[in-house]
Amino acid sequence: MIAQELLGPAVLVLFVGLILGFAMLGRRWPAVFRPLHGLEALGAAIERAVEAGERVHLSLGTGSVTGADSAPAFAGLAMLSRVAAATAMSDRPVVVTAGDGAMAVLAQDTLRSAYDRARAQDRFQSTSGRMLAPTPFSYAAALPTVLANEDVSVHMLIGSFGSEVALAADFGERQRAFVLAGTDDIQSQALLYVTADHPLIGEEVFAGGAYLNVGPLHRASLRAEDLLRTLIVASILIGTVLRTLGDLV
Amino acid sequence: MRLRLSLLWAAVASVVGLLVLAGFFIQTPILIALGGSLVGLAVLLAGVALLLGLYNLLSVHLRKISLQERGWPYSALLVLSLLGTLVLGVFFGPDNPVALVLFNSFQLPAEASLMALLAVTLTLAGFRLISRRRDLLSFVFVGVALLVLLGTGPWPSGETSDTYLLIIDVRNWLAQVWAAGGARGILLGVALGAAATGLRVLLASDRPYGE
Numbered sequence: 406m407i408a409q410e411l412l413g414p415a416v417l418v419l420f421v422g423l424i425l426g427f428a429m430l431g432r433r434w435p436a437v438f439r440p441l442h443g444l445e446a447l448g449a450a451i452e453r454a455v456e457a458g459e460r461v462h463l464s465l466g467t468g469s470v471t472g473a474d475s476a477p478a479f480a481g482l483a484m485l486s487r488v489a490a491a492t493a494m495s496d497r498p499v500v501v502t503a504g505d506g507a508m509a510v511l512a513q514d515t516l517r518s519a520y521d522r523a524r525a526q527d528r529f530q531s532t533s534g535r536m537l538a539p540t541p542f543s544y545a546a547a548l549p550t551v552l553a554n555e556d557v558s559v560h561m562l563i564g565s566f567g568s569e570v571a572l573a574a575d576f577g578e579r580q581r582a583f584v585l586a587g588t589d590d591i592q593s594q595a596l597l598y599v600t601a602d603h604p605l606i607g608e609e610v611f612a613g614g615a616y617l618n619v620g621p622l623h624r625a626s627l628r629a630e631d632l633l634r635t636l637i638v639a640s641i642l643i644g645t646v647l648r649t650l651g652d653l654v
Numbered sequence: 655m656r657l658r659l660s661l662l663w664a665a666v667a668s669v670v671g672l673l674v675l676a677g678f679f680i681q682t683p684i685l686i687a688l689g690g691s692l693v694g695l696a697v698l699l700a701g702v703a704l705l706l707g708l709y710n711l712l713s714v715h716l717r718k719i720s721l722q723e724r725g726w727p728y729s730a731l732l733v734l735s736l737l738g739t740l741v742l743g744v745f746f747g748p749d750n751p752v753a754l755v756l757f758n759s760f761q762l763p764a765e766a767s768l769m770a771l772l773a774v775t776l777t778l779a780g781f782r783l784i785s786r787r788r789d790l791l792s793f794v795f796v797g798v799a800l801l802v803l804l805g806t807g808p809w810p811s812g813e814t815s816d817t818y819l820l821i822i823d824v825r826n827w828l829a830q831v832w833a834a835g836g837a838r839g840i841l842l843g844v845a846l847g848a849a850a851t852g853l854r855v856l857l858a859s860d861r862p863y864g865e
Contacts, residue, residue, distance in 0.1 A: 479862060506704040536707030538711075540765065596776065622857065
């Protein structure tokens with residue numbers, strides 16, 4: 406019983422240790438990740454948008470900060486800091502929308518910090534981080550107006566979504582925008598596979614920071630995730646074999 | 655000074671996060687009470703943030719109205735509706751008859767229509783997928799979706815025919831073996847990604863609260 410109680414904290418301590426270890430090893434042993442077409446094409450799409458004077462839109466989803474589904478939106482905020490820096494010199498900097506007031510406030514804080522770092526404080530506008538609507542479908546209903554009025558050509562959906570994500574991605578496709586979309590909900594991921602040009606499946610939604618070079622800990626945490634996943638898969642396989650052999654004996 | 659403040663916010667976020675996490679794993683009354691209070695405070699702040707979000711929504715649309723940007727009449731309608739329902743809700747309560755009529759006559763049908771639109775959108779997107787991404791996985795995806803649809807809906811020839819029973823068996827095998835196994839694998843990755851994201855906030859590597 407005590408061993409079971411200690412298992413959770415032990416895994417977390419191992420996770421933190423692996424992240425810090427890989428962060429220290431990062432310079433001597435650089436990470437090589439598998440190609441993710443959507444995230445690799447994002448940089449070029451943002452460059453095209455900046456040159457054409459068009460807007461990048463990032464949606465943080467319809468989840469709340471206090472909910473259990475806030476993690477993908479935090480991954481979206483990490484990507485936002487990089488995207489904001491990339492569009493800081495544009496006439497039309499990135500616009501962020503969310504379905505939660507607290508998430509919109511966090512988006513504004515992230516934008517302000519990113520523009521401070523890029524020495525482009527004048528680019529910050531409090532209306533660049535917006536709460537669109539408080540319910541999932543009213544949020545989706547409000548998106549076409551934002552996409553059309555702001556001349557959006559890069560439409561990123563990185564956050565917690567339900568089935569409304571299919572409409573949100575489809576509105577971007579109709580606008581002929583570059584649509585990159587990922588969420589934590591497995592059914593919504595299936596919808597995105599059909600509706601988005603560049604869907605992010607599974608943990609790929611959390612890997613954006615590592616692929617966009619947000620910081621060393623992003624790359625380190627992705628390597629730690631990969632190692633832990635390998636350990637878990639190995640444990641499952643060993644357990645299955647042992648159980649099967651135990652049944653046979 | 656600014657750097658010190660930034661470090662202070664990072665320290666506060668890390669300590670609060672660690673306390674809540676510790677309360678989850680170590681079941682002592684003090685940690686449970688402290689964790690509960692901190693989560694309660696976060697919910698309270700999220701409530702205040704909703705008001706800030708509404709203020710933000712108003713300021714975006716009032717700006718559009720004042721500059722007469724494209725689609726400003728819709729913004730005017732939104733501001734009027736927002737203020738009208740807010741006044742109704744604040745003074746007469748959210749369950750007063752007028753507010754209920756507004757909800758049942760406008761909000762509910764609009765959201766139900768969007769749900770219906772979803773089915774049409776997905777059907778069109780299925781066709782578009784085949785024309786846009788002609789690879790093996792896309793054909794497998796659409797084929798499996800059709801098979802599951804066939805095995806879920808009623809058949810005009812009745813539900814006792816051999817073909818129908820075969821399709822039901824194949825659908826169950828796909829859903830319970832392949833789809834469930836794949837879904838568990840994906841969920842494993844999502845859980846690890848979510849944990850890593852939370853840990854980066856605790857380690858103050860990610861600072862969504864600003865620097």
